[in-house]
Amino acid sequence: MIRVKKIGIGLLIGMVLLMIMGMTIPSEVHQEKVIRIAGDNNFPPFEYFAQSGVFSGFNVDIMNAISIETGMRIEFIPLPWNEALEALRNGQVDAVQGMKYSPARDKLYDFSSPYFLSSQGIFVRTDNMHIFEIGDLNGRKVSIQKADIAGDLFRELQKTNFIETDSQEEAVQLLLDGKVDAFVGNRITGQYFLQKNNQQSQIKIVGDPINPTNYGVAVLPKNAQLLTEINKAISKIKQNGTYDKIERKWFGEYIMPSTLNLDRLRLFLEWGSGIGLLIVLGFLWWNRMLKKEVQRRTFQIHAINRELEEKMALLEENLQFQQQLLNSTYSFYVTLTQHGRIFLMNRKAVDFLDADQHLVGLPMSGTILAEFIPSGQVEDVLQKGSTFLEQEIVWERERDGQAQQLVIRYNIFPITSNTKEITGAIINFHDVTKQKDMEKKLESENRLRSLGQLILGIAHEIRNPLTSILTYTQLLPTKFDNPKFRNFFAQQVPSEILRLNDLVNDLLEYARPKPPHPTRFRAAELMEAVLQLCSQKAKEKKIHVTLDLPTDLYIQADVNQTKQMWINVVLNAIESMDEKGKLSIRGYSEGQMAVIEVEDNGHGMTPEDKYRIFEPFFSTKAHGVGLGLSITYQLIKENGGAINLHSQPGNGTTMIIRLPLPQEETEGKDSNAPSVSH
Numbered sequence: 001m002i003r004v005k006k007i008g009i010g011l012l013i014g015m016v017l018l019m020i021m022g023m024t025i026p027s028e029v030h031q032e033k034v035i036r037i038a039g040d041n042n043f044p045p046f047e048y049f050a051q052s053g054v055f056s057g058f059n060v061d062i063m064n065a066i067s068i069e070t071g072m073r074i075e076f077i078p079l080p081w082n083e084a085l086e087a088l089r090n091g092q093v094d095a096v097q098g099m100k101y102s103p104a105r106d107k108l109y110d111f112s113s114p115y116f117l118s119s120q121g122i123f124v125r126t127d128n129m130h131i132f133e134i135g136d137l138n139g140r141k142v143s144i145q146k147a148d149i150a151g152d153l154f155r156e157l158q159k160t161n162f163i164e165t166d167s168q169e170e171a172v173q174l175l176l177d178g179k180v181d182a183f184v185g186n187r188i189t190g191q192y193f194l195q196k197n198n199q200q201s202q203i204k205i206v207g208d209p210i211n212p213t214n215y216g217v218a219v220l221p222k223n224a225q226l227l228t229e230i231n232k233a234i235s236k237i238k239q240n241g242t243y244d245k246i247e248r249k250w251f252g253e254y255i256m257p258s259t260l261n262l263d264r265l266r267l268f269l270e271w272g273s274g275i276g277l278l279i280v281l282g283f284l285w286w287n288r289m290l291k292k293e294v295q296r297r298t299f300q301i302h303a304i305n306r307e308l309e310e311k312m313a314l315l316e317e318n319l320q321f322q323q324q325l326l327n328s329t330y331s332f333y334v335t336l337t338q339h340g341r342i343f344l345m346n347r348k349a350v351d352f353l354d355a356d357q358h359l360v361g362l363p364m365s366g367t368i369l370a371e372f373i374p375s376g377q378v379e380d381v382l383q384k385g386s387t388f389l390e391q392e393i394v395w396e397r398e399r400d401g402q403a404q405q406l407v408i409r410y411n412i413f414p415i416t417s418n419t420k421e422i423t424g425a426i427i428n429f430h431d432v433t434k435q436k437d438m439e440k441k442l443e444s445e446n447r448l449r450s451l452g453q454l455i456l457g458i459a460h461e462i463r464n465p466l467t468s469i470l471t472y473t474q475l476l477p478t479k480f481d482n483p484k485f486r487n488f489f490a491q492q493v494p495s496e497i498l499r500l501n502d503l504v505n506d507l508l509e510y511a512r513p514k515p516p517h518p519t520r521f522r523a524a525e526l527m528e529a530v531l532q533l534c535s536q537k538a539k540e541k542k543i544h545v546t547l548d549l550p551t552d553l554y555i556q557a558d559v560n561q562t563k564q565m566w567i568n569v570v571l572n573a574i575e576s577m578d579e580k581g582k583l584s585i586r587g588y589s590e591g592q593m594a595v596i597e598v599e600d601n602g603h604g605m606t607p608e609d610k611y612r613i614f615e616p617f618f619s620t621k622a623h624g625v626g627l628g629l630s631i632t633y634q635l636i637k638e639n640g641g642a643i644n645l646h647s648q649p650g651n652g653t654t655m656i657i658r659l660p661l662p663q664e665e666t667e668g669k670d671s672n673a674p675s676v677s678h
Contacts, residue, residue: 038093041078042167058250059098069233080166082147099218113231114214121187140181143171150184336425388412516558524549530566548586556662557639568632576602593658601652
């Protein structure tokens with residue numbers, strides 16, 4: 001202590017001599033530039049206002065020593081730390097003394113050569129038994145100084161509630177008052193405040209020093225020239241011993257334990273024996289209590305072990321139940337791990353694959369599954385979370401020396417955790433070969449039935465105009481001289497012939513539709529053109545039309561054929577309504593398809609009519625031919641789409657038309673949408 005005081009007196013005398021010398025320096029020397037340096041006004045022992053009101057501290061002495069070496073005059077600007085940084089950014093000061101380096105700060109400031117190694121610490125109350133390291137701060141209330149480096153260090157602790165204060169002293173006080181769970185700040189400054197107020201017994205530091213990092217002067221990049229002189233001065237004061245004296249002055253007095261004087265040593269010896277005896281007695285008592293605690297904890301461990309055994313048994317039963325549940329399902333199930341290894345298979349899958357080896361635990365890519373489940377799709381599911389629904393593939397399999405062709409329908413789903421992390425995949429598949437054969441037979445029977453109905457319809461539609469033409473022709477010889485009959489004949493016979501011609505054209509369109517030429521077009525523009533063509537029909541019935549199609553909804557199909565489909569559907573909706581009906585047209589995208597819904601509030605359909613509405617020559621209209629919706633159905637299929645309807649008698653009808661989106665529109669869509677069949 002005496003030595004430190006002598007050093008302080010020596011520095012004071014030196015500064016007085018410098019001031020006296022400054023009085024004799026020529027006037028031109030006094031014109032040197034004043035360097036304005038900001039610092040934290042309450043960051044002891046680095047920089048703070050002493051009881052005398054003088055701005056003091058380790059950083060202040062370092063800057064005074066630099067001033068002596070460089071001849072620069074320094075004006076100190078004490079501010080709260082966040083205001084000091086703001087003053088530097090606004091150009092109100094030239095530099096900030098004592099800033100800790102970090103990569104984030106390095107992007108904003110230029111740093112001098114380091115003159116100290118600064119580290120952070122976690123301060124908690126002595127009764128704390130929950131916080132021991134950085135990770136334990138998550139979910140806690142933590143006090144820090146505004147703009148302190150701690151805010152950058154713990155930015156990843158998103159659930160932590162940080163309470164910012166103007167100074168580290170205020171942050172320490174929040175911890176002492178029990179308003180926060182921990183304080184994070186400079187280890188030396190935190191200890192200083194505790195020692196100053198004799199509060200060491202209430203607070204402790206946990207964990208290792210955090211982020212020991214260089215500590216120096218910071219300037220804006222545009223003022224980097226100032227650092228050249230400062231760096232030279234820092235090098236000189238380290239070489240000539242000035243730096244060591246300043247460091248011993250501050251950290252030897254405030255932080256480091258000083259050498260015990262003789263009085264304290266005697267006091268320790270007097271109390272040592274008594275304290276030692278108390279320690280021994282305390283140790284014996286503690287040892288006894290520790291034995292009781294060990295017995296209690298041993299009993300708890302046994303109870304926990306029993307509970308774990310019960311839970312393991314329950315888990316085993318649960319796994320067996322899951323396996324039995326999978327074995328009882330109709331489909332074949334296989335689950336994969338995150339790395340593509342087979343984790344679980346139900347009994348039906350094992351029997352169907354007839355595997356010669358146990359597949360569980362093997363990579364799927366090297367097993368029989370890879371023969372019909374595409375590895376690329378599995379990788380998309382495991383890596384991107386894609387979903388593949390109702391996929392079909394033909395599997396050529398050799399069994400018992402004979403080649404078989406099986407049609408396999410499969411689905412692949414991702415398995416996700418509570419945090420949305422992909423942890424595996426589920427593959428369920430089944431053999432639909434017999435189902436496909438049955439569908440082909442039913443399709444053949446439907447074709448024969450449709451052909452019979454088509455022939456009857458053609459015969460009926462052709463017989464009517466032919467009967468009219470025959471009747472008029474037979475009357476022609478007897479009524480040729482009648483002008484009215486001749487005019488009537490000239491009108492009706494060509495009309496009936498044109499009717500036959502239109503019927504033949506419709507039949508050709510139905511039987512041999514033109515190959516589509518898909519192009520990319522905007523759905524809203526085409527539907528507006530369709531409504532314009534149908535506007536006269538809508539006006540006659542005073543139909544209220546609502547159009548709700550997104551302007552960015554595009555379709556990849558034949559424009560003319562799509563226009564014909566929509567005209568047929570819109571006219572059919574208008575004709576099904578009474579006067580002042582409502583027609584609503586809306587659209588949206590769903591997976592890889594654009595969906596157009598045409599809803600009317602007309603008479604609706606019976607279940608029997610819904611089943612036959614797309615058959616040729618079936619019509620619920622009094623004078624309908626019944627080819628419009630049949631041709632629409634055919635054109636939609638030719639363009640890779642689908643049509644469906646919802647209808648009830650008296651509640652109107654909704655026609656749902658699905659057509660492909662352009663290829664670039666489907667990229668990046670929701671992976672849960674159905675994928676195109678293989």
